[in-house]
Amino acid sequence: MHDVIVVGGGPVGLYTALLLRQSGLDVVVLERRPERGSHSRAIGIHPPALRALAAAGVADELRRRGVLIRDGIARSGGRHVGTVSFSVLPGTEQYVLAVPQAVTEEILERRLERDFPGTLLRGVALLTTHDAGDRVLAVTRSQGEDAVLDAKLIVAADGARSSVRDDAGISARPRRYPDCYVMGDFRDDTDDGDDAVLYLETGGIVESFPLPDGLRRWVVRVGSPVEHPTVEKLAALIRERTGIGVAPDTNSMISAFDVRSRLAKRFVAGRTVLVGDAAHEISPIGGQGMNLGWLDAARLAPIIGASLQDGKDVAAHLARYEKERRAQAALARRKAHLNMALGRPLPAVLMRPRNAVLGALIRNGAVHGGVARAFTMQ
Template sequence: MHDVIVVGGGPVGLYTALLLRQAGLDAVVLERRADRSSHSRAIGIHPPALRALAAGGIAEELRTRGVLIRDGVARSAGRHVGTISFSTLPGEEKYVLAVPQAVTEEILERRLQEEFPGTVRRGVAVLSSRDHGDHVRTVVRSQGEDIVLEARLVVAADGARSSIRDGAGIRAPSRRYPDCYVMGDFLDGTEDGDDAVLYLETGGIVESFPLPGGIRRWVVRVGCPVERPTAENLTALIRDRTGVAVDATTHSMLSAFEVQSRLAERFVAGRTVLVGDAAHEVSPIGGQGMNLGWLDAVRLVPIIAASLRDGDDVGARLAEYEKERRAQAALARRKAHLNMALGRPLPGPLMRSRNAVLAALIRNDAVHTAVARAFTMQ
């Protein structure tokens, strides 16, 4: 009988487990993948999440492995539109930290292995999870054998298509958006340094972010889903819209995705609690999803510890957790909607007029600060 079973070994599940173990609880992570993925989709860590990660003692190592983005630059048709500086942000973290997700997961898993060996169990697929009132009975398959595990609580961190959420009878209606993107990582041949750059172009937005090791990520909005993205097609899109030449032969990652969102109607059902994308899927544009999940964990783990370790009645606190985190997820979804709207194609005259308005707004100190805070989830 474990205290907590965490289903899902991504960045949110791993950090939830680390906090649980540091709180003195017996927690295990069940991850169906036998090995960590080298594919890094999420890269941005915003200041509130970085402060949350400091609670687990990993923020400093992440900082040493990442790039500190202090400015976001907007360009259009080869001209400078404006620069958002994060120097006006409150607190010490006046930047967005860019770290490949694979690096983040490696740090989290290594920390768990060093401090709490055996916490992460890979190659374990959850077949079913049933709430029996005073405990949860979970059937898993590992190395071809079906095994029964029991816990006082299950935390679902198994992503947007969460089987644990569905098994608990929690509805999470999805919403699709008319936005598709192709992205890839290439050697950085620009002179943009550690700046993030947004190209506001008539054909759709192109985004560019620095990564460690002289790598730059490019994200391009396209009009329809791309099943098999190629480096040649992506770099041609970048060149045609921005004039920037990217060497296709240097790519280290390619991906294409459509955008949808979902918000679970409940985050707590009996002895099952949702965190991360299992609770709230938002558009990757804006980089909020992983950060929201870590903020879930920091808010949730003290409540679990008070219940399972100290025997407190935490019903009211769980209700407040659900109310607060659903509200934050809804806010993040609205921000993502605005981010995507900003990147949609516009005719040239409308694009120029809109960019002129944006440039004027950015020059206003109050608006500048508000935009910087919005982009960094503050």
């Protein structure tokens, strides 16, 4: 019998397992993918999450492999609207760290394998789970062979469509939004350096973020879902709204997504605990989802350790975990809703006065600090 089975070998599952192994627990991670993904996907690491990652010993390498974004600039119609500087933030992490998710997963997986070899089991599909009262049973399949694993607890880090959550009978109804996006990574031919730039345009927002290795992520709001995005169409949209040309032949990633969110009714049910997207799916706009998952794990790991190692009754702590993390997820969902509303199309007759108000607010010292904290989850 293991102490904990973590389902899902993405950034949240790997970090959860690393914390639990560092506390002395017997943990396995089940990941159905035979190989780590190469997609850049989530890129933003906010200061609270970076401090949590430092506790696991991986923050320094992430910083070395990433780009420190210290300023966010808003433009519209070729004009400067305002600049939010993260230098006003408390502490030493006065930036958002941009690291492709593939690199983040590589660093976490390598640290886990170095310190606790054999923890991550790749190519293992979870078929079903069953809470037997005194333990959890996980039925798995690998290379055509089925097996049953026992554990004292199971942690679901298996994403927004979590099968573990479903097996535990936890409801998480999705909420859909009228927002769709196409995003891609291109060679950075701008003069924006390490700044993030938001283009507030009448046709919808365009977001631009620096990445390592001389790349830049572009995210464009579109009017309806795009099934098969093309590099050429994305480049044309970027030029049409911002006047900036990106080189299609330098594209290294392209994808499209529409937005939904969901908040599980419960984060704890019997011997099952939810973290990350299994507990709360948040709009990618604002980059909060992965960070929320890491903060879930940082809050949860000491509670599990106290229960399984010290034999303490942690029911009250788990209840607080659920209450606190649900509240933080609900707050993140509201922030994402505001971010999406800011990026929706707006007629020029309304866009100009709206941007003038935004610029004035950003220049106000007290408001400036609040905006910087909101954008960095503080």
